[in-house]
Amino acid sequence: MTISQVITKVKNNNPEADEKMLKKAYDFAAKAHEGQKRKTGEPYIQHSLHTAFVLAQIKADFPTIIAGLLHDVPEDTEYGLEEIKKKFGEEVMMLVEGITKLSKIKYRGIERYRESLRKMFLAMARDLRVILIKFSDRLHNLRTLDALPPEKRKRIAEETMEIYAPIAGLLGIWRLKWQMEDICFKFLYPEEFKKLEYKYEVEKKIERNQYAQKIKNILGQKLKQEGIEYKIEDRFKHLYSIYKKMQRKDRKFDEIYDVFALRLITPTISDCYKALGVIHTLWKPKSNRIKDYIAVPKPNGYRSLHTTVFGPENKATEFQIRTKEMHEESLYGIAAHLHYKQKGGSDYKTLKQPHWIKDILNIQRQAENTNEFISALKLDVFHDRIFVFSPKGDVFDLPEKSTPIDFAYIVHTEIGNKATGALINNKMATLDQPLKNGDLVEIITDKNRKGPNRDWLKFVKTNRAKEKIRHASKASKLEQIKKMIPGM
């Protein structure tokens, strides 16, 4: 990565961007980091350049990109914030200061985890742009994760899944969320990742491409007839979301995969509705799957029309229809809002913050301590996931209403197979008791226990637990049969 590549990217979105200033920030950072190497062996400045590049990709504003180039200077070099203020002004200095404070967050056990979340939210409430830098920094760290020892890889991947990715989602920066999740997925569940990747990228690819082509031809022709300008994109389905869906709905890959997804971008809102009409005249819609998020946007501001139709070959096919502006907002979330504001000439301070940022500040003012702060937040961010803790302080991410048995199988198959009881927050609990966010869970095992109880299938929520229970009971049935039939 070179500074010219960063400059080109910045100018793409913002032709009047001050090229000299970017050069100046680069020269300063390069000098400050001179002689330092990343774990990959690359010069340190590569990390600064990549961070700035991602910021340009998500259309962060100019001071944020400058701060991205400088973000590790105070932490790792002899140059301090004063120097940055002198050279690049107060605003850039504040952003770099914000990121330096955030980097002090370390991730260890329950309290630290909660404390990290609290710090992230507060930094965000003060200046959202700090979080954008943190995300970009993290994305490059993830991309070079191979260079770290396995233990560290795992810790960083977990922290990203638990803290960074959900917050990126909350801010609507889906593109970053997906990129982070897929990298972490690969490190945390290498086998599942490989399996899915193979299915998606190899087995189904040709079939998928042929089908996409068919739809594009039929639809394209009709849209042209109607005089609607359009762009059709295959929807990039990221692997981790497929994996999560399979777990949540307890479905096989083919069932999830079966919904084929396309995106249609049109110039105006009225074109969106016209295009929806065209699609519905071509193929029969599933009536309960038509969603108008343009008339009624989602709480995070997401806008789009959704419909699922029975396409050619009667295949369920989902369309998202939206304007270019809506599309960019959906990829870059809050960053895109900033970008449009910037284009309109007003500055960051006039940006209307999402209402929940204000809510967070209010909650912060009222909460007595971190625990209260976090529970007051209701972890809106984490929708249908809960986080529970092992006695060692490890954090586990489970679907809502998971039980101690789900937890046991996530920790280790044998712990699941030998489970006889559970302590939740140090109190005895039944094995089917639904867990809540922040619960401390300890599984009591009996090493003489033969195996899982098939009745557990009635209450477990995770696919993993279901599979393990079925697998273990099949194995034990076979054992019994073998005993009954000597010589088998």
Ligand code: MN
């Ligand atoms: Mn960094």
